[in-house]
Amino acid sequence: MRSTRTTFTRRGFLGLAAAAAASPALAACGGGLGSSGSGSGTVKFWDMPWSTPAYNTAAKKITQAYAPSSGNPKASYQTIQWSNFYQTFSSAIASKTGPAISTGGGFQAFQFDEQGQIAHADNVIDALRKNGQYDDFLPGVLDAFKSDKGYVALPWQLDLRVFWYRKSLFDKAGASVPTDWPSLLEAGKALKRIGVIGFCTGSGTGNFMGNHLMIAMMINNGGGVFTPDGQLDLLNDRNVEAIEFVSELVSNGVIDPAAVSYTLDNMDTQWKSSRTGYGLYVTGLPQRVGDTSGDIIAASPLTGPHGDKATLVFPNNIMMYKNTPSQASSEAFLVYYMGQLKHLWQQKLMSALPVFKSITELPEFAGDPNNVKIVKEYQPISKTFASRGTALDANIAVLDGGQAINQFTQTILTGKTDAKSALKTFQSGLQSVIKS
Incomplete structure (x- = not known):
């Protein structure tokens, strides 16, 4: 649809x-x-x-x-x-x-x-x-x-952003559906061994899914872009830990090296043609890609390293x-x-x-x-993007649609720098455009 x-x-x-x-x-x-x-x-x-x-x-x-x-x-x-x-x-x-x-x-x-x-x-x-x-x-x-x-x-x-998996590929890879970050990495490696993408995402033209993955993993670890009272706080330890994990997915080839250029159509094709086994995507994914087989299933939310559970909405x-x-x-x-x-x-x-x-x-x-x-x-x-607070405001709009988050995501997906450096640049980019 x-x-x-x-x-x-x-x-x-x-x-x-x-x-x-x-x-x-x-x-x-x-x-x-x-x-x-x-x-x-x-x-x-x-x-x-x-x-x-x-x-x-x-x-x-x-x-x-x-x-x-x-x-x-x-x-x-x-x-x-x-x-x-x-x-x-x-x-x-x-x-x-x-x-x-x-x-x-x-x-x-x-x-x-x-x-x-x-x-x-x-x-x-x-x-x-x-x-x-x-x-x-x-x-x-x-x-x-x-x-x-x-x-x-x-x-x-x-x-909502939901973790999805294709059951037949997990069966073929002999992998268990991830429940936490370590099992996500292991499942991704197993899927890679059978020649499919272990974690589907993208950051090509018009595709915000890569951006959403970065924020989703931060809040899944108890972090977030802002403090509870709305101040920028990208360099907190939980965010660094989350982005280090995403970078680990990239370095292990679990996230496709070409993901930085994937459009939404590319992602849809990968899901529809059984070329990916797992990833964060929208609700209604089977209907979106026209798969009526029942093979694409909503996985349970992941548990972060410190016991946190959260997803982006x-x-x-x-x-x-x-x-x-x-x-x-x-x-x-x-x-x-x-x-x-x-x-x-x-x-x-x-x-x-x-x-x-x-x-x-x-x-x-x-x-x-x-x-x-x-x-x-x-x-x-x-x-929401406001996490660790709850109230939205115009600064959230600047975060969601600005260039700072796009550049940050593309830097991580291409493995060009370490998590702390990328987050520092991200924070600087946001500070220049949001209202304090």
């Missing part, structure tokens, strides 16, 4: 930033959401192509089915392409022709919030408490969006803007839309994880054992 492919593409705007319920339930709670305003105009909802075109068709139908309470306007739906989307949003917001509500880049809300353009979602949270949806959120998914001023956005899907979100026919109308529509999300997973249009427990229990979702395992074992230990 294209959903996971666009999951990465959506981050293309970040480098630019571095440089410069059911409907009846809504009717009951929507009326108390802020002041009603004039009710003139239309609540414009801009959405991205998160999956195949069938996704946008379904999301448009949900939007058009919205029946606002008296005095509130209806909602309109528009698909915004990922290509140059940050410029599209920026120009429209500046000219006051932009949306009232949108999905978008993972950290877009925090960047526009800094510009004073985001309407906080606290009233929506209160409404979800009243209709019971607040208690339906998976543990911790709201934490990242709580700022000192309020909730910057609402999460609606989780883009990008909580994609829906945000509201201050330019709206009325704030109450935006809030009412958002409450409605959150209540309709289940239909997207019931139609199997999404490969990312939903944010609501009730959706994870639907037969259309829970019928896939990989989904069940990921929700049970990965989601509770997932952490």
